[in-house]
Each structure stands twice: as C-alpha cells, then as structure tokens.
Amino acid sequence: MTTLTAQHLAFGYRSQRPLFQELNLNLKSGQINCILGPNGVGKSTLLNCLTGVYQPTSGQVLLDDVDLHQIAAQKRAKKIAYVPQMSTDRTMVNFSLRDYVLLGRAPYLKLLTTPSAADYAKADAALAKLGIAELGDQPYPAVSGGQQQLASIARALLQEPALIIFDEPTSALDVANQVRVLHLIQQLATTGYGILLTTHDPNQALLLNAVVSTLDKAGHFQTGSTTEILTNETLSAVYQLPLRVVTIPETNQRTCVVDQQQIEN
Ligand SMILES: Nc1ncnc2c1ncn2[C@@H]1O[C@H](COP(=O)(O)OP(=O)(O)OP(=O)(O)O)[C@@H](O)[C@H]1O
Numbered sequence: 001m002t003t004l005t006a007q008h009l010a011f012g013y014r015s016q017r018p019l020f021q022e023l024n025l026n027l028k029s030g031q032i033n034c035i036l037g038p039n040g041v042g043k044s045t046l047l048n049c050l051t052g053v054y055q056p057t058s059g060q061v062l063l064d065d066v067d068l069h070q071i072a073a074q075k076r077a078k079k080i081a082y083v084p085q086m087s088t089d090r091t092m093v094n095f096s097l098r099d100y101v102l103l104g105r106a107p108y109l110k111l112l113t114t115p116s117a118a119d120y121a122k123a124d125a126a127l128a129k130l131g132i133a134e135l136g137d138q139p140y141p142a143v144s145g146g147q148q149q150l151a152s153i154a155r156a157l158l159q160e161p162a163l164i165i166f167d168e169p170t171s172a173l174d175v176a177n178q179v180r181v182l183h184l185i186q187q188l189a190t191t192g193y194g195i196l197l198t199t200h201d202p203n204q205a206l207l208l209n210a211v212v213s214t215l216d217k218a219g220h221f222q223t224g225s226t227t228e229i230l231t232n233e234t235l236s237a238v239y240q241l242p243l244r245v246v247t248i249p250e251t252n253q254r255t256c257v258v259d260q261q262q263i264e265n
Pocket of ligand 1: 043046
C-alpha cells in the first residue's frame, strides 16, 4: 500500500496571495481522487506541489510517511508518475512516439545503458493499450495533440509506479478516447494503482465514482464522496453557475447539467 499525504499545504506564487492554505489530502493505492475547480484556481499548481515539482510555501507532502523532498528523484519516479497538462509539443525532433514512451523507463536504466527488448515490448504494449499501436514509428512532433496526450499516458504506464497523477488527462481527446482513458483509469485503480486527476467535467468524477475534491476561487478545498460533494449547491457555488445533478431515467446514471431556466430568469 502506497500513500501520498498532503498536510496543511499552502502555496502562493511570489508576492501573490496563497492559492490554497491548510490543504489536506490523502491518496492511497486502489483509490481514485478527482479534483474539480474553475480555471486558474490552482489545480495544476497543487499537482506540482504533490509531485515535488514545487516546494510548498508551508506544510508538507509525504510519500509513505517520508517528506517527498527527502526522496531521490529516481526513487520517487518509481513510485509516482505525473502526466502534466497537455500542450502540443512540436519540438521533440528525432523522437519516434515509441522512443518518447520509452522515456518512462528512465528511472530503471543505469547510466549509459539503453532500453532492453523487454522495455521495447512494454512500450509497444502501452501504445496498444492507448489505441495508438500503429503510430510507434511516427515522429513525436508529427502526431496530433490528442495522440501526444495518449502517448504521455503510455509513458506514465512505463514508469510502473504505484500512483499516477494526471492533469486533465482527457483535455485533447475525442469522446471515444475519453471513454478509453476513463476505463483505463478505472482498470488501473482496480489493479491497485492510486489515481489522482484534475478535470473540468464533473461527470467524469461521477462516472469514476471517485473521491471528489473541489478547489474554489477563495482557496477553499473540500473532499468527500460524489454524493457529498457533487450536489447542486456545492457545484453551483464552486463554478458560480447554476448547475444541477440529475438522474437519467433510461440509464439511472447521475449527470451534471446547466440549469438553463435559472440562467434565463
Ligand atoms: N509560474 C507561475 N508564476 C506566477 N503565477 C502563476 C504561475 N503558474 C500559474 N500561475 C497563476 O496561478 C494561478 C493558478 O494557476 P493554475 O495553472 O494552477 O490553475 P488551474 O486551476 O490549473 O487552471 P486551469 O483549470 O485553467 O488549468 C493562475 O492565476 C495562474 O495565472
């Protein structure tokens, strides 16, 4: 069992007001935690703190009870994979998509060694899992933004970590690939991975039946089950928009919709 714990975490950029303070969060193997919140509230910043990219202003992040910043980067990379927010990258010249995915094996390679046949097989299996097996030989900069996003998820799988932290993992994906990635996330959690993701779609949290956290513009952070957090009141307050969670009679699925009537009144 691996756990990542944030205790009394605060972070603010330079002289700006803190984006969050006294933030507590716990992620453990087998759990899916979904973070929601409007643009610019600090979700990516929080993930950067949780993965050790940023040093928090105060508080600490513990990986299995050890301060994240006390753990060597290579050791950390065997435990936590981070899939940052997607930005189409056309600069990685001379990398095939397979070689890009193979970067995920870096924590396991000794200095001046090259990936083994087994590593290549893992890369091809991960590309296939993400539905892009046929793109392995393509230059990384030449594939689409969505295909790059799928490859970045494949790369995280190659790290064989205990926890995977995704920043908006479906932001560039068509609806079929969104479902593919959400199913993969579910499958990963079932096989023991701890998953933390940010998303702009509350329906993803419902679909994943995740532990849900919301971060709002005032820096308030709250966590609970979908039933506790995905209420009309909480969602409407977080997004400052009239939102309703309704049940679709045909499928009995809960879904989040905009209350158009309230907007028009
Ligand atoms: N390197 C930086 N230096 C200064 N301010 C920053 C930096 N990175 C982000 N910010 C600011 O911090 C705030 C939070 O940004 P962040 O990217 O964490 O938000 P977010 O919730 O992930 O947003 P989005 O949903 O739009 O991706 C924003 O106001 C942003 O402008």
